[in-house]
Amino acid sequence: METFVNICFSTLRMATPLIFAAIGGVFSQQVGLINIALEGLMLIGAFTTVLGAFYLNSALWGVLMGIIAAMLLALIFAFFVIRLRANLIVVGLAVNLLALGLTKYLLQVLFATRGAFAPKNLPNLPPIDIPVLSAIPILGDIFSGHSFLVYLSWLFIFLTPIFLYRTVNGLHIRAVGENPNAAESVGIPVKRVQYWVLVLSGAFCGLAGAQLSLGNLQLFYQNMTNGRGFMALAAVYFGQGRPLPSALACLLFGFFDAVQIRLQTTIGIPPQLTQMLPYLIIVITLALISLRYVRQRS
Amino acid sequence: MRSMTYVWWREILRVILTLATAFLIGAMIMWLSGKNVLMAYKILFLAAFGSSSAIADTLLAATPLIFTGLATAVAFRAGVFNVGVEGSLYLGAFAGAWVGFTLKALPGPLIIALALLAASLVGGFWALIPGYLKARLRMDEIVTTIMLNYVAIYFTSYLVNYPFSVPGLANAMSPVIASSAIMPRLMPPSQLNFSFILALLAVITVAIFFNRTSLGYALRIYGANPLFARWSGIPSSEVILKAMMISGALGGLAGAGQVLGVNYRFIANFSPGYGFDGITIALLGANSPWGVLFGALLFGALRSGGSTLELMMDVPLELIRILEATIIFFVTAQFTLKWINRRRMKALPTS
Numbered sequence: 001m002e003t004f005v006n007i008c009f010s011t012l013r014m015a016t017p018l019i020f021a022a023i024g025g026v027f028s029q030q031v032g033l034i035n036i037a038l039e040g041l042m043l044i045g046a047f048t049t050v051l052g053a054f055y056l057n058s059a060l061w062g063v064l065m066g067i068i069a070a071m072l073l074a075l076i077f078a079f080f081v082i083r084l085r086a087n088l089i090v091v092g093l094a095v096n097l098l099a100l101g102l103t104k105y106l107l108q109v110l111f112a113t114r115g116a117f118a119p120k121n122l123p124n125l126p127p128i129d130i131p132v133l134s135a136i137p138i139l140g141d142i143f144s145g146h147s148f149l150v151y152l153s154w155l156f157i158f159l160t161p162i163f164l165y166r167t168v169n170g171l172h173i174r175a176v177g178e179n180p181n182a183a184e185s186v187g188i189p190v191k192r193v194q195y196w197v198l199v200l201s202g203a204f205c206g207l208a209g210a211q212l213s214l215g216n217l218q219l220f221y222q223n224m225t226n227g228r229g230f231m232a233l234a235a236v237y238f239g240q241g242r243p244l245p246s247a248l249a250c251l252l253f254g255f256f257d258a259v260q261i262r263l264q265t266t267i268g269i270p271p272q273l274t275q276m277l278p279y280l281i282i283v284i285t286l287a288l289i290s291l292r293y294v295r296q297r298s
Numbered sequence: 299m300r301s302m303t304y305v306w307w308r309e310i311l312r313v314i315l316t317l318a319t320a321f322l323i324g325a326m327i328m329w330l331s332g333k334n335v336l337m338a339y340k341i342l343f344l345a346a347f348g349s350s351s352a353i354a355d356t357l358l359a360a361t362p363l364i365f366t367g368l369a370t371a372v373a374f375r376a377g378v379f380n381v382g383v384e385g386s387l388y389l390g391a392f393a394g395a396w397v398g399f400t401l402k403a404l405p406g407p408l409i410i411a412l413a414l415l416a417a418s419l420v421g422g423f424w425a426l427i428p429g430y431l432k433a434r435l436r437m438d439e440i441v442t443t444i445m446l447n448y449v450a451i452y453f454t455s456y457l458v459n460y461p462f463s464v465p466g467l468a469n470a471m472s473p474v475i476a477s478s479a480i481m482p483r484l485m486p487p488s489q490l491n492f493s494f495i496l497a498l499l500a501v502i503t504v505a506i507f508f509n510r511t512s513l514g515y516a517l518r519i520y521g522a523n524p525l526f527a528r529w530s531g532i533p534s535s536e537v538i539l540k541a542m543m544i545s546g547a548l549g550g551l552a553g554a555g556q557v558l559g560v561n562y563r564f565i566a567n568f569s570p571g572y573g574f575d576g577i578t579i580a581l582l583g584a585n586s587p588w589g590v591l592f593g594a595l596l597f598g599a600l601r602s603g604g605s606t607l608e609l610m611m612d613v614p615l616e617l618i619r620i621l622e623a624t625i626i627f628f629v630t631a632q633f634t635l636k637w638i639n640r641r642r643m644k645a646l647p648t649s
Binding site for chain 1: 331379431434435436437445446448449455459574577578614616617618619620622624626628629630
């Protein structure tokens with residue numbers, strides 16, 4: 001029972017960065033721009049959050065810095081894609097590479113370390129105890145005591161569909177994604193919408209990175225996203241660009257991440273095989289979904 | 299084919315502008331972190347080309363990149379965004395090493411040939427998985443190839459940590475390959491070896507493949523315009539599968555070349571991202587085999603010079619990755635060519 005509670009608790013923790021990044025991915029998908037850069041935006045967010053928290057001595061300022069940095073990088077991404085009409089996928093990969101190179105470079109130049117940056121007095125995101133819920137035995141142990149970012153991600157899971165399907169701005173986003181030329185002809189500023197959406201998805205990736213570095217671990221290590229941005233993208237594919245199914249996929253992937261970590265510490269299964277598990281499962285689930293889709297069509 | 303005649307100088311200009319921008323941004327980053335920029339670039343250049351041994355090291359560093367660049371170019375030409383060369387490289391490297399340390403009794407050239415064959419087959423079939431998923435299930439290849447890279451890296455790491463581990467070694471690596479399976483060196487004491495020659499042969503083969511074979515033609519047509527290809531009776535799924543098979547085989551050869559020529563065994567996590575460098579190189583070289591060769595030599599120089607730079611001036615090797623990212627940013631951007639187009643328009647007002 002304790003194991004079950006532990007795994008559920010860490011599923012929610014591990015899923016949160018994925019959920020934030022996937023929400024960013026959903027917005028980009030809805031505006032018709034596949035966001036390959038989630039990984040890099042998340043990494044820059046994770047790094048800058050720790051950097052901000054360290055220098056400004058405040059976790060909240062750190063999170064804010066993380067969001068701003070990811071938004072700036074997303075703005076560069078958007079500039080190249082929209083203004084300079086560079087290939088969307090190629091520039092997305094460039095963002096990931098830049099984030100990886102820049103964070104490693106700065107780790108070495110600023111802190112003379114190649115691996116992890118874990119200063120002693122790094123302010124952390126305090127766990128929040130939810131008054132009534134925390135008193136309930138099992139549910140309290142699972143759902144209470146997370147950082148505020150975890151709860152914020154749940155809020156956004158429900159706000160995103162409302163924004164996309166019930167507001168004018170959301171309608172504009174979907175119209176641009178459906179057919180940019182048609183959207184242009186009815187007076188929607190297509191490029192401005194695309195810019196805003198990409199920068200917004202950068203902000204979500206900043207939150208994702210913040211939870212990853214400051215929420216889950218209180219440190220930054222090189223390449224700490226390790227494919228989670230692509231997992232989030234896989235979740236968006238899984239949900240076919242819809243917010244709720246995408247978030248559910250993130251919970252599923254987060255669950256396998258949590259199980260994987262659990263297996264490493266408890267049973268004698270080779271850690272390389274358990275680490276392989278989430279990636280393999282993503283390929284298999286996506287394949288099964290595509291198979292069903294192809295069968296339905298034929 | 300009028301458009302083909304002036305494309306080459308535009309390509310060259312595009313590459314020069316892209317590289318200049320990258321080096322400029324690299325200079326800014328070094329300047330901001332308090333390094334002597336001119337000195338750094340001078341050291342980088344001398345360490346890459348300053349002596350015959352420096353050149354040998356550059357060619358050595360370029361060898362796997364030629365293979366991964368070609369691997370990526372073949373897939374890109376067919377319109378498949380294969381980001382999974384890294385995975386083929388790992389599995390191919392392990393397959394090559396396995397032949398090298400298992401079939402020790404065979405004569406040298408035969409082991410090498412078998413190791414290369416095993417590496418290309420394993421790499422090729424591995425790439426067929428995302429190829430099949432794209433061709434038959436219309437699955438986006440980017441996410442699947444990236445996910446499968448992690449699977450390949452962790453799986454080979456498992457292999458040398460458990461079934462093929464060598465007792466008493468601190469690092470995860472396979473047994474050493476037979477001494478007869480080691481690729482002969484070209485310019486001792488440099489580690490530059492015969493796999494560089496194989497890489498050059500691969501460039502020529504891919505060039506012939508693109509320009510002189512019907513499959514190469516089908517690949518190009520499909521990549522340029524899938525709809526037109528389908529209407530001309532080229533079956534799309536077959537093109538995807540064959541392109542992925544060739545791409546993966548080249549990736550496997552990249553891995554085997556490192557095993558047989560440099561490390562003499564499989565080492566877990568040995569690649570510093572050769573497969574990903576292949577993407578940059580293919581893009582920079584406009585997916586042409588000779589362009590890939592140029593790009594790989596350039597990146598070989600950067601990698602080999604970069605390590606000296608790190609040693610002598612404390613400039614992190616990651617600077618090279620930042621340069622690389624900058625190159626990818628600008629390589630497909632349209633603005634660099636705008637003023638050229640405008641001038642062309644003036645020169646040819648009627649067209």
